[in-house]
Amino acid sequence: MTQDHIANRQPPTPQGLLHLASLAFAVVLVLAPILAGAQSVYHRGNTGEPETLDQHITSTTYEAHILRELYEGLVAQNAKGEVIPGVAQRWDISDDGRVYTFYLRDDAMWSNGDRVTAGDFVFSLRRILTPDTGAKYANILYPIEHAQAINKGEQPPDTLAARAIDEGTLEITLRDATPYFLELLTHQTGLPVHPPTVQQHDKGFVRPGIMVSNGAYTLKEQIPQAHILLEKNPNFHDATNVSIDQVYFYPTEDRGAALRRVIAGELHSNNDIPDEEVAWVRENHPEILRTATQLGTYYYAVDHTVPPFDDVRVRTALSMMIDREYLTEEITGSGEVPAYGFVPPGIGNYGEPAYASYRDEPMIDRIEKAGELLREAGFGPDNPLQVEIRYNTSENHKKIALAIADMWADNAVQTSLLNTDVATHYGYLRDGGAFNVARAGWIGDYNDPQNFLFLVQSDNQGFNYAKYNNPEYDRLMDEAAQTIDLEERAKILYKAEELFIRDLPYIPIYYYVSKSLVAPSLKGWEDNPPNVHPTRFMSIE
Amino acid sequence: MWRYIGRRLLGAVPTVFIVITVAFFMMRLAPGGPFLLDRPLPDQIMENLMRVYQLDQPLWVQYTSYLKNIIRGDFGPSLIYRDFTVAELIAGGLPVSIQFGVSALLIALGLGTLLGTLAALYQNRGGDYLVMGVATFGMTIPNFVVAPVLSFIFGIALGWLPTSGWGDGTISYKVLPIICLMLPQMAIITRLTRAGMIEVLRSEPIRTAHAKGLPTRVVLTRHALRGAILPVISYLGPAAAALLTGSVVIETIFGVPGIGRYFVQGALNRDYTLVMGTVLLISVFILLFNLLVDIIYSVLDPRVIYDD
Numbered sequence: 001m002t003q004d005h006i007a008n009r010q011p012p013t014p015q016g017l018l019h020l021a022s023l024a025f026a027v028v029l030v031l032a033p034i035l036a037g038a039q040s041v042y043h044r045g046n047t048g049e050p051e052t053l054d055q056h057i058t059s060t061t062y063e064a065h066i067l068r069e070l071y072e073g074l075v076a077q078n079a080k081g082e083v084i085p086g087v088a089q090r091w092d093i094s095d096d097g098r099v100y101t102f103y104l105r106d107d108a109m110w111s112n113g114d115r116v117t118a119g120d121f122v123f124s125l126r127r128i129l130t131p132d133t134g135a136k137y138a139n140i141l142y143p144i145e146h147a148q149a150i151n152k153g154e155q156p157p158d159t160l161a162a163r164a165i166d167e168g169t170l171e172i173t174l175r176d177a178t179p180y181f182l183e184l185l186t187h188q189t190g191l192p193v194h195p196p197t198v199q200q201h202d203k204g205f206v207r208p209g210i211m212v213s214n215g216a217y218t219l220k221e222q223i224p225q226a227h228i229l230l231e232k233n234p235n236f237h238d239a240t241n242v243s244i245d246q247v248y249f250y251p252t253e254d255r256g257a258a259l260r261r262v263i264a265g266e267l268h269s270n271n272d273i274p275d276e277e278v279a280w281v282r283e284n285h286p287e288i289l290r291t292a293t294q295l296g297t298y299y300y301a302v303d304h305t306v307p308p309f310d311d312v313r314v315r316t317a318l319s320m321m322i323d324r325e326y327l328t329e330e331i332t333g334s335g336e337v338p339a340y341g342f343v344p345p346g347i348g349n350y351g352e353p354a355y356a357s358y359r360d361e362p363m364i365d366r367i368e369k370a371g372e373l374l375r376e377a378g379f380g381p382d383n384p385l386q387v388e389i390r391y392n393t394s395e396n397h398k399k400i401a402l403a404i405a406d407m408w409a410d411n412a413v414q415t416s417l418l419n420t421d422v423a424t425h426y427g428y429l430r431d432g433g434a435f436n437v438a439r440a441g442w443i444g445d446y447n448d449p450q451n452f453l454f455l456v457q458s459d460n461q462g463f464n465y466a467k468y469n470n471p472e473y474d475r476l477m478d479e480a481a482q483t484i485d486l487e488e489r490a491k492i493l494y495k496a497e498e499l500f501i502r503d504l505p506y507i508p509i510y511y512y513v514s515k516s517l518v519a520p521s522l523k524g525w526e527d528n529p530p531n532v533h534p535t536r537f538m539s540i541e
Numbered sequence: 542m543w544r545y546i547g548r549r550l551l552g553a554v555p556t557v558f559i560v561i562t563v564a565f566f567m568m569r570l571a572p573g574g575p576f577l578l579d580r581p582l583p584d585q586i587m588e589n590l591m592r593v594y595q596l597d598q599p600l601w602v603q604y605t606s607y608l609k610n611i612i613r614g615d616f617g618p619s620l621i622y623r624d625f626t627v628a629e630l631i632a633g634g635l636p637v638s639i640q641f642g643v644s645a646l647l648i649a650l651g652l653g654t655l656l657g658t659l660a661a662l663y664q665n666r667g668g669d670y671l672v673m674g675v676a677t678f679g680m681t682i683p684n685f686v687v688a689p690v691l692s693f694i695f696g697i698a699l700g701w702l703p704t705s706g707w708g709d710g711t712i713s714y715k716v717l718p719i720i721c722l723m724l725p726q727m728a729i730i731t732r733l734t735r736a737g738m739i740e741v742l743r744s745e746p747i748r749t750a751h752a753k754g755l756p757t758r759v760v761l762t763r764h765a766l767r768g769a770i771l772p773v774i775s776y777l778g779p780a781a782a783a784l785l786t787g788s789v790v791i792e793t794i795f796g797v798p799g800i801g802r803y804f805v806q807g808a809l810n811r812d813y814t815l816v817m818g819t820v821l822l823i824s825v826f827i828l829l830f831n832l833l834v835d836i837i838y839s840v841l842d843p844r845v846i847y848d849d
Binding site (some may be wrong): 151206256 | 576593622623
């Protein structure tokens with residue numbers, strides 16, 4: 001239907017258009033109050049135009065926000081972001097933690113009235129793992145037995161260890177016990193597709209009028225770069241408790257404009273705000289500003305193959321000299337938390353992160369100690385250490401880099417900056433390009449420390465920018481992967497993080513916060529670390 | 542005349558071909574790729590993606606198959622907005638951009654020539670300084686400053702218009718973006734008209750017209766403007782191409798679903814096919830408008846004669 005929609009948008013003559021537009025405007029003015037009374041409409045600002053609404057091809061969080069409205073997976077998330085039963089009413093987990101049996105609810109329906117069956121989930125899991133689907137996030141599901149081999153094209157998709165015992169019972173067998181498997185299933189890649197629609201329309205199943213979905217909402221209209229309109233799905237099993245009738249998702253690329261739209265009452269919420277406006281909003285419109293700690297870390301990677309950065313003393317000195325409290329208070333200023341460990345605090349299946357020993361030392365002592373370390377490594381005012389910081393173009397990254405350069409200058413470190421656009425930056429890092437120090441950030445895909453610590457495993461070629469290679473670290477990560485007991489596993493992961501903080505493949509700088517704008521008239525928006533806000537739990541007053 | 546037009550159109554074909562070729566290879570020379578953004582993908586996933594979108598083939602194979610597809614009118618799927626083809630995205634955004642561009646251009650042309658003529662008539666007097674002051678302001682203050690300020694004044698402080706967004710596409714959503722798009726063009730046209738008019742007003746034919754006792758209004762509109770507007774006409778080619786293909790700044794700030802952003806963001810996201818599609822479109826626009834300008838020239842200026 002979008003296609004028709006586009007085709008119908010012929011360029012009208014300016015005059016005819018003017019008449020038509022003023023007429024339409026008049027009609028809207030008259031009708032708006034009447035319509036507003038009848039329907040509860042949520043105007044929701046959302047980062048950008050989704051790259052796709054195909055849950056198997058998607059990769060971004062702002063696509064997840066839309067897909068979560070359209071579909072319901074085996075498990076779902078509540079307003080607090082916690083895992084709750086979705087299509088699966090309950091589930092059993094075998095003693096060795098490898099076999100999950102999901103019991104599907106009888107009243108789970110697709111928007112066309114079909115029942116959501118275990119077979120639909122089997123079809124969906126096979127589809128995302130089929131190499132030709134080109135799924136960016138297929139690896140989220142690699143813990144399922146044979147999933148990785150299927151995605152590599154070594155095995156046919158029907159060998160996947162997910163089977164429908166009957167219409168309402170689904171059994172999934174994992175390669176290893178994966179304690180965070182239910183968390184993984186909350187990712188948008190775990191959402192089902194409606195098999196007959198996909199078979200008939202292939203990639204075109206995502207279009208309005210064609211898409212059949214099983215969530216609280218259905219796709220009504222999509223005008224690229226303008227809006228996506230969702231409408232309440234009467235076939236949703238919990239439809240009686242869904243209060244909002246329509247949701248407009250707007251791609252709010254310009255965050256300043258989004259802020260004005262929230263203030264003007266045109267949007268009920270937006271999921272971001274320009275950093276430089278946080279203080280102003282806090283002062284002038286405190287009622288709309290929401291910040292919450294998030295599962296994410298902003299860090300500087302250090303190349304372990306480039307001398308003198310292969311010297312742990314140099315890396316430790318650089319880390320010690322960074323005054324994280326100053327950066328978070330004076331530069332980012334939105335409530336970010338100084339990071340002395342790599343895993344964010346408050347993450348599931350873990351305790352407190354392994355913090356660096358100098359966390360509580362005063363800056364003045366840290367600078368002195370760092371100076372000693374640099375001297376031992378052969379650097380000082382006569383032979384200053386030269387560092388180049390690479391970062392992707394952004395005002396915020398630049399300010400932080402400049403401030404850090406200034407902090408490092410306390411021990412005569414000479415810093416130069418190099419910025420490139422984001423594709424070049426990450427392309428260079430991914431391809432193993434040599435560097436000194438490079439800015440990066442990581443937002444967790446699921447609520448588990450493994451999702452942070454796996455970044456620097458030596459075989460993780462795409463993510464291990466630092467080219468960190470410590471067999472002991474790899475061994476601990478493998479051991480954790482084999483450990484079912486959650487407390488035992490947390491201890492092993494903690495040991496790995498201790499090594500991380502000692503060796504510093506990445507120098508953690510701060511933990512991210514999510515910043516949202518929420519109008520007081522929107523009820524039911526709860527701040528939470530996964531930053532998940534399903535409309536089905538909200539209402540508008 | 543027709544032979545001239547035919548010749549120009551034929552000459553445009555190799556030009557477009559060269560533009561496509563250069564753009565294709567320059568895009569590929571840029572580091573990174575469409576699937577390399579904030580977080581890198583595991584190797585296996587990347588291989589799958591490259592194969593599905595046929596980016597794993599040698600560059601010259603991709604190039605020749607791209608050319609073949611273009612000749613058949615197939616611009617390929619967008620590599621970033623994967624639910625749409627490039628043709629669909631452009632077909633959706635172009636009418637919006639054309640509507641905005643044409644409105645902005647017509648208003649800029651009308652107001653610009655009017656103001657420029659007034660400024661020339663009152664040269665070095667109050668009216669001139671006022672007009673030129675406004676024009677200089679319009680040219681020097683960038684869009685990304687004007688747009689938020691206007692949006693704040695009319696959207697929040699006065700509450701007369703929506704701050705931004707497309708809404709249902711009614712006129713209230715279009716006023717501010719069109720003004721912002723129009724302002725710098727109007728300023729440039731004002732300056733060009735003023736300069737042209739001052740020169741023409743001093744010329745002998747105009748003095749003769751005055752001497753014959755023609756009313757000033759007639760002298761200005763029938764005779765002087767025709768000569769004075771020539772520099773404006775030659776400026777129209779690039780201006781129209783720029784306006785019709787949209788402005789990424791205006792589109793982003795006001796949430797206008799035009800095609801300007803596809804060009805800039807397509808390049809930043811390494812959306813090869815989308816960039817190629819917009820490059821092709823813009824180059825065709827520029828070639829056509831330059832031709833149009835040359836034709837208007839021959840109509841307005843009797844000294845210009847094409848065809849032998």
